[in-house]
Amino acid sequence: MILIDSLTMKYGGFTALDDVSFASEPGRVTGFLGPNGAGKSTTMRIMVGLTKPTSGHATVAGRRYADLPNPGREVGVLLDASAQHAGRTGREILTIAARTMGVPGRRVDEMLDLVSLTPTEAGRRVRNYSLGMRQRLGIATALIGDPHVLILDEPANGLDPAGIRWMRDLLRGYADQGGTVLLSSHLLHEIEVIADDLIVIGNGRIVAQGTKAELLATAGTLVRTPDTAVLAQAIASAGLVAHSSGPDLLRVESDPHVVGRIALETGVPLVELRAAEGAGLEEMFLELTAETQREGAAA
Amino acid sequence: MSTTTITPTSGTPASGTPTSGTPTAGARRTTYPPIPFGRILGVELRKMFDTRSGFWLLMSIGILAVLASAAVVLFAPDEEIAYGSFAGAIGIPMSILLPVIAVLSVTGEWSQRSGLTTFTLVPSRGRVIAAKAVAAVGVGVAGMAVALAVGALGNVVGSQLAGVPTQWDATAANLGFIVLASVLGQLMGFMLGVLVRNSPGAIVGYFVYAFIVPTLSGVLASTQDWYRDVQQWVDFQYNQTSLYDTVGLSGDEAAQLAVTAGLWLVLPMLVGLWLVSRSEVK
Incomplete structure (x- = not known):
């Protein structure tokens, strides 16, 4: 369980985070989405006590991270897979983490096995690792203390398709056993496949949060009819919102069966009635973060 | 514990509970004992020598010691084949190179960015840095014991x-x-580490501090009478290296050592420790 309570972070006149609050629940994978520089990494750094917020606070399992007696046993953290001493071997990095946390040395081999780093690879210095191998090593470091919370910043970066699939199954299994997973990404497809809950951040503000099902459902229903004016009126009087999406097309913020019933009662002939499926995460993401995108009117 | 439900943008509240009834990792409420200082110290000591640079620094000390000892046997006049020459043959390379290990122990966390992991596993930066200081001093003592x-x-x-x-x-x-x-040399390395927090910068700083400044000071002392009178009150290296040959400090010498150490070691170290407590680990 991770609780973020009205975090604000100011660097001089620049507001990196503006009143950010959300929760990441046990048993669920929470996807933390946002464009580059939106504040994802800053939020995660504050969570683990590396950066002090201007105001607000973050707790993990009910305590400030810095107050955890042995944080590695409760929270697995991967902020940047490349932030490792290039002159150490992968095995040595895991050994150091295991010793710091006080877990038995056999956990090192178990973790190497779990993330599929061979003994030869583990004996190489990290300088010679690909980004994908570093990510695997980072995941191993995060998991070695057998924590119940995972905080991962862009863990899928640099992984090949098989690696991404592996990571997805790993995190799914972890959450299904009751673990809390918070992962940030800008790989929308990845998040869409794995996350149960979504937090969308743009320009340091939370622009949307909720379950994936709810957020993606906001796309609504598409209905095609020659009598758009009549139908729109009926929909409005039913207390629903309809947007014109073309000369004979409406997008209604409701489910198809509701819209279908209204059309039947109004007696308007329909040409087409379907859930506005296609949007998906990418549309939602671009729409929600439109004002904060570098590219301007991306949506 | 109060549960904050995720606020959805539309309608129904999020169902935040897993469906399985089995005991879950999330419900686990084990309290772990705090990490003892000895463990942090052990890890920091290990980290000094488990990198490629740490390994080769140790190797070069060993190689230099063997070469220097052989040179004493082969080339020294008979009256100089004595304990001091052999201990020095190993001790001198150590006293030059071991402070570099103290430097890298601190700067690596920033330059190699391993601090991101170190300071998340042990959020108390003070404990990590204290462990590094103790490890640096310990290495200085152990190094000299080995040399002797x-x-x-x-x-x-x-x-x-x-x-x-x-x-x-x-x-x-x-x-x-x-x-x-040797301990003072190690603390000097540690001080430069916390002050500069960048490996190349701190190593250059170390060689300037340990070799160039004393050389300039020596040149100045040999040409300027006024400086020769005050040299021992301002030149920390002069006082520190004199310790290798001394059998006892006079009151004046002890005061000179304390004054120069305060100026060149303690003061910058305090600044460095303050900087370490504030600097962001990126």
Whole structure:
């Protein structure tokens, strides 16, 4: 369980985070989405006590991270897979983490096995690792203390398709056993496949949060009819919102069966009635973060 | 514990509970004991030598010690085949290179960015940095102990090889001051580490500090009478290196050491520690 309570972070006149609050629940994978520089990494750094917020606070399992007696046993953290001493071997990095946390040395081999780093690879210095191998090593470091919370910043970066699939199954299994997973990404497809809950951040503000099902459902229903004016009126009087999406097309913020019933009662002939499926995460993401995108009117 | 439900943008509240009824990792409420300082110290000590640079620094000390000991046997005049020469043959490379290990122990966390992991596993930066300081001092003491022990062995073997009587020219007091000098050298490395927090910068700083400044100071002292009178009150290196040959400090010498150490070691170290507590680990 991770609780973020009205975090604000100011660097001089620049507001990196503006009143950010959300929760990441046990048993669920929470996807933390946002464009580059939106504040994802800053939020995660504050969570683990590396950066002090201007105001607000973050707790993990009910305590400030810095107050955890042995944080590695409760929270697995991967902020940047490349932030490792290039002159150490992968095995040595895991050994150091295991010793710091006080877990038995056999956990090192178990973790190497779990993330599929061979003994030869583990004996190489990290300088010679690909980004994908570093990510695997980072995941191993995060998991070695057998924590119940995972905080991962862009863990899928640099992984090949098989690696991404592996990571997805790993995190799914972890959450299904009751673990809390918070992962940030800008790989929308990845998040869409794995996350149960979504937090969308743009320009340091939370622009949307909720379950994936709810957020993606906001796309609504598409209905095609020659009598758009009549139908729109009926929909409005039913207390629903309809947007014109073309000369004979409406997008209604409701489910198809509701819209279908209204059309039947109004007696308007329909040409087409379907859930506005296609949007998906990418549309939602671009729409929600439109004002904060570098590219301007991306949506 | 109060549960904050995720606020959805539309309608129904999020169902935040897993469906399985089995005990879950999330419900686990184990309290772990705090990480003892000894464990952090052990890890920091290990980290000094488990990198490629740490390994080669140790190797080069060993190689230099062997070469220097051989040189003593081969080239030193008979009267200098004595304990001090052999201990120095190992001790001098150590006293130059071990502070580099103290430097890298601190700067690596920033330059190599391993601090991101170190300071998330042990959020208290003060404990990590204190462990590094203790480890640096410990390495200085242990290094000199090894140098003195191996030097004794070298003296016995070397004098046999050269066919001269074995001479013991060091007193217990002298050995004590050698260890003190080494500890001060280690603290200097540690100080430059916390002050600069960048490996190349701090190593350059170390060589300027340990070699260029003392050389300039020596040149100045040999040409300027006014400076020669005050040199011992301003030149920390002069006082520190003198410890390697001393058997006792006069009151003046002790005061000079304390004053210069305060100026060149303690003061910058305090600034460095303050900077470390504030600097962001990126």
